Amino acid sequence: MAEEKKLKTEEKKESETKTEVLEVEKNEEEVAKKKIKKAKRQISKGRATVKCSYNNTMVSIADLTGGVLGWASSGMLGFKGAKKATPYAATQVVANVSEKVKKYGLTELEVFVKGVGSGREASIRALANNGFDLTLIKDVTPIPHNGCRAKKPRRI
Template identity: 40%
Template sequence: MAKITKRSSKKIKRNVPTGIAHINSTSNNTIVTISDLNGNTIAFASAGSSGFKGTRKSTTFATQIAAENATLKAIDQGMKNIEVWFKGQSSGRETAVRAIANKGLRVISIVDRNGVPHNGCRKPRRRRV
């Protein structure tokens, strides 16, 4: 007869002093993921998971609340310093950095990781009215 073992669902508390905050801001939502320097996720939050629905998800206040929620989870894991990497052109980029800094993490650097086109796809023709 096979032995059935019970898995423990207890979260492991790590001590990660430095990490990276990946902030992906689109026109509809903002996703904040905090990882260690190797890229392993420590904490994440989004404007939708913070309780905002519909058009309120794209506001700067929703971005601020999402960044605060992810920061508090990362501080529980022992994080003290953080780098901020942005992706996307939506509003709320500045408020996300302020929210992270106000919660007690020291912002080391800010990096913009927007994709720059190398003249790939042809633009659509101009509309004639």
């Protein structure tokens, strides 16, 4: 009886040490996985797409193949309601996106502006002031060729 108890306790100790060793190996693997980082690619040219609506301003910066490097909107930065469509909000959005994209080494941008909001010029100016060389500024606002009926004008 006493021998059986000793064997059981020894087996428990062995299994506990095995689990501890396995846990240590898992932790070492996790540490090794964390150390491996993908190198950021260096990109010199990119495209900035600015969408300015009556309610919001969105900016995304992509490489020339279309892979998005960073994006932001004024609602994302905490602006609420009518403040989202202001020129100040547009400059803050551009500052946020340019901060995200600086690590890629972007220097030249082609800017495509879409929409009729008040943040159009402010966002273009902010892109130029954040250290980007603007090689192209193009208005790509969709214009219907007498397609769907337009919204009724607001009466204030």
